[in-house]
Amino acid sequence: MRIGPHELPNRLFVAPMAGVTDRPFRQLCRRLGAGYAVSEMVTAKRELWHTLKTSRRADHTGEPAPIAVQIAGTTPAMMAEATAYNIDRGAQIIDINMGCPAKKVCNVWAGSALMRDEALALAIVEAVVAAAAPHGVPVTLKMRTGWCATERNALALARAAEAAGITMLTVHGRTREQGYKGAAEYDTIAAVKAAVRIPVVANGDIDSPQKARAVLAHTGADALMIGRAAQGRPWIFREIAHFLATGAELAPPATREVKQWLVEHLHEHYTLYGEYTGVRTARKHIGWAVRALPGGEAFRAAMNTLDSIDAQVAAVATFFDALAEHHPLLPQAAANDDLLALEA
Numbered sequence: 013m014r015i016g017p018h019e020l021p022n023r024l025f026v027a028p029m030a031g032v033t034d035r036p037f038r039q040l041c042r043r044l045g046a047g048y049a050v051s052e053m054v055t056a057k058r059e060l061w062h063t064l065k066t067s068r069r070a071d072h073t074g075e076p077a078p079i080a081v082q083i084a085g086t087t088p089a090m091m092a093e094a095t096a097y098n099i100d101r102g103a104q105i106i107d108i109n110m111g112c113p114a115k116k117v118c119n120v121w122a123g124s125a126l127m128r129d130e131a132l133a134l135a136i137v138e139a140v141v142a143a144a145a146p147h148g149v150p151v152t153l154k155m156r157t158g159w160c161a162t163e164r165n166a167l168a169l170a171r172a173a174e175a176a177g178i179t180m181l182t183v184h185g186r187t188r189e190q191g192y193k194g195a196a197e198y199d200t201i202a203a204v205k206a207a208v209r210i211p212v213v214a215n216g217d218i219d220s221p222q223k224a225r226a227v228l229a230h231t232g233a234d235a236l237m238i239g240r241a242a243q244g245r246p247w248i249f250r251e252i253a254h255f256l257a258t259g260a261e262l263a264p265p266a267t268r269e270v271k272q273w274l275v276e277h278l279h280e281h282y283t284l285y286g287e288y289t290g291v292r293t294a295r296k297h298i299g300w301a302v303r304a305l306p307g308g309e310a311f312r313a314a315m316n317t318l319d320s321i322d323a324q325v326a327a328v329a330t331f332f333d334a335l336a337e338h339h340p341l342l343p344q345a346a347a348n349d350d351l352l353a354l355e356a
Contacts, residue, residue, distance in 0.1 A: 013047065013211070013235055015105055016150030016179050018078040022047035024224075024249045025182075027215060027239030028082045028107070028154070035071050036280035037297070040273065041242055042076065045250030048235075049080070050154075053109050053123075056085025056094035068284060072102055082154070084109040084123055088132075088139035095143040095151075106144050108137060110155040110169075111184050111215075124188035127169065128159045134172050141177035150179040154215075157200040160189035170204045170212075178210065182237050185216035192240070201231040213237050219248075221255030221262075228256075244300025246273070264341045271332030274301055278325055287321050298328060305335060305343055 013020045026049035038049035081103040085091040112123030126133040158164035185196035196216030205212040214233035219241035254262040282290035302308035
C-alpha cells in the first residue's frame with residue numbers, strides 16, 4: 013500500500029477524529045497494528061494557527077513517518093495557505109476534510125458541507141494539490157457518500173478529484189445527514205473504487221475482524237479506515253491484521269498488558285497536555301477502555317472525580333491489577349453497537 017512516495021506497512025488506517033486522535037493516541041494505534049494514522053482536523057484559519065489547541069493538534073514530535081495532516085477550510089486560498097504552512101512544519105501528506113458532519117464545521121461550509129458545492133470542492137482540491145506539488149507532498153481526500161440520501165455525489169466528486177491530482181480517496185459510507193446514525197453502506201464505496209484508478213479506503217462501522225474482511229470483499233477497497241471502534245480498543249488493528257492474514261481470531265490481550273498500554277498512553281497524554289488539561293481529557297480514553305469491563309462503570313464514575321496525574325494513574329493500575337486476578341485475559345468487550353455509539 014502506497015500513498016505517493018510513501019510505502020505503508022499495511023492497509024489498516026486510524027481515522028482522524030477531533031478530540032481523539034492526537035499524537036499519543038495515533039502512536040498507540042500504530043504500535044498496536046495500524047499502518048497509517050491521520051492527524052486530527054487542523055483549521056485552515058490563519059488566526060487560529062498559534063492557539064494552544066491547534067499547536068497540540070499539529071504536534072508530531074517523535075511520530076513515525078509519514079506525517080499526515082488533515083486540514084479543513086472554506087476557500088481555495090485559505091486551504092492552499094494552510095497546506096504550505098503545515099508542510100513547512102513537517103507534513104508529508106495533506107488530507108482534505110470533506111467528511112466531518114459536525115454542525116459547527118458544516119455551518120461555516122467546511123467539512124462535508126463542501127460536497128453540496130461541487131465547484132467549490134473541486135477548486136479547493138486543485139488549490140491544495142497545486143500548493144503541495146512543488147514539495148512533492150501527496151494530497152488525499154476524505155469524504156462521505158453525499159449530503160443526504162437524495163444528494164449522493166461521491167462518485168462524481170471522486171472522479172473529479174482524481175483528475176485534479178488527488179492520490180487517495182477515503183469514503184465514509186454515510187451521508188452528512190446521517191451523522192453516525194444508522195448503518196454505513198458500502199455500495200457507494202464499491203462504485204467509487206470501480207470508477208477510479210487511485211487507492212480507495214473504506215470507512216464506517218468496521219468494528220471487528222469479520223466485518224473488516226466482509227467490507228474489503230464487498231467494496232474491493234485498497235485499505236480500511238477505523239475510527240470509533242478503536243476508542244478503548246486500539247488493539248483492534250492487530251486483531252484485524254491477524255484475521256486477514258490467517259483467517260483465525262487472535263486471543264484477547266492479557267489484562268496486565270492492556271494496563272501497561274493504557275498507563276504508557278496516559279503518560280504520553282500528560283506530556284502533551286500538562287497535568288490540569290491532561291487529567292481531564294484522559295478521562296474519556298480511560299472511560300472507553302473500562303466501560304465494557306466488569307466494574308467499569310463504577311470505576312469510571314469514581315475516576316472522574318480525580319484531578320491529579322498520580323491519583324489517576326494509580327487508580328487505573330489498581331483497577332486492572334484487581335481485574336487481572338480474576339481475568340488474566342481481558343474480558344470480551346460490550347456489543348459492537350454499544351462501542352459504535354461512543355463519540356468524542
